[in-house]
Amino acid sequence: MWKRELRPALLMFLVLTVITGALYPLGVTGIAGLLFPNQVDGSLIRKEGEVVGSRLVGQPFDDPKYFWGRPSATGPFPYNASASSGSNLGPANDVLKKAVAERVAALKSADPENTDPVPVDLVTASGSGLDPHITPASAEYQVGRVAKRRGLEKAVVRGLISGQTEGRQFGVLGEQRVHLLGLNLALDDLTKKSQ
Amino acid sequence: MTTHGVLQITLFFVVLVALVKPLGWYMARVFEGKPAGLNRLLAPVERLIYRLCGVREDEEMNWQRYTVAMLLFSLVGLIVLYLQQRIQGFLPLNPQKLGAVSPDSSLNTAVSFTTNTNWQGYGGETTMSYLTQMLGLAVHNFVSAAAGIAILLALIRGFTRRSVEGLGNFWVDLTRSTLYVLLPLSFIFALILVAQGVPQTFGAYKTAKLLQPTSYDQAVLDQSGNPVLDEQGRPKREKVTVTEQSIAVGPAASQIAIKQLGTNGGGFFNANSAHPLENPTPLSNFLEMIAILLIPAALCYTFGLMVGDTKQGWAILAAMTVVLVMFTAGGYWAESAGNPMAAGAGVDQAAGNLQPGGNMEGKEVRFGIANSVIWAAATTAASNGSVNSMHDSYTPLGGLVPLLLMQFGEVIFGGVGSGLYGMLVFAIIAVFVAGLMVGRTPEYLGKKIEAYEMKMASLLILIMPITVLIFTAVAVVTDIGKASIFNPGAHGFSEVLYAFTSMGNNNGSAFGGLGANTPFYNLTGSFAMLVGRFWLAVPTLALAGSLAKKKRLPIGVGTLPTHTPLFVAWLIGVIVIVGALTFFPALALGPIAEHFK
Incomplete structure (x- = not known):
């Protein structure tokens, strides 16, 4: 058989x-x-013939003049798009507690006047380490800082945010989100034009 | 919890149930060899396959021969996949020049994909060449799912046939499942995924210039890889500036389509469907979630049609759906509540108009809490094991949901084919226990359930917990097992319990912090996966063989009807009691202890 x-x-x-x-x-x-x-x-974004990113893959930002994205757990540097990873830290792990506290402190020190609580997605690592989005809450949280650093009106910055906000698909699926790389590229374009 | 989240969960279940009847009908036609729409295109291919392989379409196999064919086919696939990984460095379609996978990891992965588990000890984009992914892993995504359907068909024929030996032909069942069901669905689904943004290319990884360069510290190493020390004897650090981003791509869409449809779950990229190139949009996410449960759900209707009473199929589907809805709701509640630790740190976790809030560690913004939790429940109820959020970072009770759903033995939807045959065994146990209570010989679908059937059924429910619990125990008392634990305390225990639960049930998802790519976990895990698949499949086929030989009894006044709400509730009770009693002590040490800490 x-x-x-x-x-x-x-x-x-x-x-x-x-x-x-x-x-x-x-x-x-x-x-x-x-x-x-x-x-x-991979939905690449080209600018003047050069690839400046993928529409779907986030990039690291920690300069106060840019909107910051979500913390990334990829190694050896954040947003390494050839080695995706989450942090896998458990909810009660002290390492996570410390990391969140440090991220909150970094946001506060870049923007001491802002006393609002920090939206949770801005201080927790994404599942992929490559999340290209932040929540509208996180974008709004950073409006004051970015506007000040760039010498722009808050309303102008908010206008850019709404241009990069993606609604729920078909009005139902997923969550509202702001495309971070698109937003920062738009900010740079605006600053360049005004110079 | 938001009304919007509840709406999405409701929509998910409505769409799923709406698809059951059409696909279930189609599959029943295919498996009974009747024309079903694609015959003009595929029947010549089917006949060609039989001719090439020397298969006679009408040849019946008894249960032993059916088993041997299934085992041999799996063995051939296992060996080939092992070799493919070991020599991938010499093979084409490897633009990133990835070398041979280690022997223990290759074995683990070969077993993992052959058994429809898709446990991944490796990271896709850093380990597997394009060729290994498509010509190795993806092939198993198809055929291991098709083999699961074949075993189910043999069991169904055990119920429908009377006084015969033959259970059908394994090669025919395998071919039809692959060719008429899995391939066309995957083809359409892959194209939809590309439209949403999943890559499909054989080109090398893409390079993008970062808008803001980033830098990091690393230890300075000498030529032999040892750290260089400075004057004070501390390891020297250097600053590395990164100006470019290398973006992993590949023939991803074709593989992701079948990994969802075939309850495989092995990601193309390390982060699986949390990766924005593996699951770019809410629509791709919705469809990938539907794909997890689509075939296991529709097979319930196929089963009903084939046994000549669709009410039987609906009853089974109802039991599965009720359990899954309850667990999804529980998980949604737990994750929406957020992490108590973050609440004290000046972090806003409340749901509002501008954010879904909740425990966002390990989750993606485009999915939020609701879509992450539906996925976590669906992927572990079915033995899929793909993830769109990192289960290790779930709250204790949120993480209990996927863990317990696997511990029910992967019968709440379960694997393609394997879930339903597991569920039918639970139905047999349910009628047996009910029969004991009223003192009647139990029967199911007109077949008498006797000592031999109960022995096989007992094997099916006993083997899995034994493997899972023994390996967990060994791992947590040995240094070699404990060395891989990532999170401290009770959560670390949950990581190990989750790993062996996942492998022993052929699920494949993980509490990913556990460093499972070590010889210890690779080898024990391989054993657990082999037991979880084949030691359950063989008694199932033996059961089918025994049932087929029996006469079919007419329904009498004393027959327990198995399509009523009462039976559905009873079946759920049996599953929950068996699963919960077996694993409660272990769960008390893991997630429950963590929750009350």
């Missing part, structure tokens, strides 16, 4: 490997490349 089934086992595995492991991904690649040429390469 074992001998009789060995031949079909080997051949069946070979044939199914060709179909599901070669023909299927090649077929998807071919059609996807024709229909969605931008997406297949």
Whole structure:
């Protein structure tokens, strides 16, 4: 019985490997490349011919003149897009407690006048370490600081935020969010124009 | 908790249940060999496969032969996948020049994908070449799921046939499941994923210039990799400035589609579906969540059609859905409440118009709390194991939800095929216990349940907890096991318990802090995964063989109806009591102790 089934086992595995492991991904690649040429390469953003990021992948910011994103747990540096990772810290771990306190302190020291509580997503690491978004609450929290550093009216900065805010898909799915890289690129554009 | 979150959870279950009937009908047609819409396209391919492999479509197999075919096929796949990883450095489609995977990790991964577990001790983008991902891992995503469906079909035939030996033909069931069900669904789904932003390319990783360069400290190493010391004898540090971001891409969409549909769960990237290139938008997220449960749910209807009474299928689906809804709601409550520790630190965790709030460590902004929790519950109820948030960072009770759902034995939806055959065994146990109470010989779907069937069913519910608990115990009393624990205290124990629960149930999700890519966890885990798959599959097939030989009894006045709300409640009770009693002591040491600390 074992001998009789060995031949079909080997051949069946070979044939199914060709179909599901070669023909299927090649077929998807071919059609996807024709229909969605931008997406297949990772939705890259180009500026003056240079790739400045992916629409879907976050970048690290800690300069007070930029909006900051979520803390990232990737190693050896934050937002390493070739080694995605979360922190995996447990909710009661002292390391997490310390990290959150340090992040709160860093935000406060960059903006001492702001006494509001810090929105939670701004001081907790994302699951991927590459989260491209912050919540509208986190963007609003940073408006005062960024406006001051750049010498802009708060209303102007808020205008940029609403331009980079993505609503719930079809009005239902997911959560409202602000695209961080888009927002910071828009800020730089505005500052450059006014100079 | 927000009304919006509740709305999304409701929408999810409504859409899922709406898809059950059409797909379930389609699959029943396919498995019974009747035309179902794609025959003109695929029937010639199907016949060609049989001709190439020397398979006779109408040849019946008894349970032993069916088992042997399934085992041999899995063994061949396991060996090939092991070798592929060991020699990937010499093979093409490896633009990042990734070298051979270590022997113990290769074995663990080969077992993991063959058993439909997709436990990942490795990080995808830093370990596996494009070729290994698509020609190795993705192939197993298809065929291990198809093998699960095949075993289920054999069990269903055990109920529907009378006084025969034959349970169908493994090769035919395997081929039809792959060709007519998994492939077309994956193909469409992969294209939708690309449209939403998942990459699909064979090109190398992309490089982007960072808008704001970043820097970090690292230890200075000499040529042999030892730290260089300064005058005071401390390790020397140097500052490294990063101006560019290397963005991992690859043929991801085609693999992600089947990893969701086939209850596999092995991510293309390390962060799995939390990664914005693996799961870019709320829509991709919604569809990936539906895909986790789609086939296991629809198979309930297929089962109902095949046994000639769709009410039986709906009853099973109702039991599964009730449990999952309750656990999703519980998890949503726990995670929305946030982390008490952060509340004292000047952090705003309250849900409002501008943020969903809650415990956001390890979660993504685009998903928020509701979508993270639906996923966590769905992926562990089904034996999928993909994640869109990091379970290790969940609150104690939030993390209890995925852990306990796996400990029910992966029968609440469960794996493609394997979940339903596990659930049917629980149904047998439920009618048996009910039969004991009223003093009647138990029967299910017209088949008498006797000593042999109960022995096989007992094996199915006993083997898994034994593996899980023994390995957990060994790991937490040995230094080699404890060395991998990442979080201190009760949470560290939960990490180990979660790991063996996940592998022993062929789930594949993890409390990811545990450093499981060590020889100890790779080898014990391989054993647990093999037991969790095959030691359960073989008694299931034996059970099917025994049932097929029996006559079918007419329904009498004393027959316990198995499609009523009463039976659904009873079935849920049996599952919860067996699972909770077995694991309560272990859970008390882990998440429950952590919660009350």
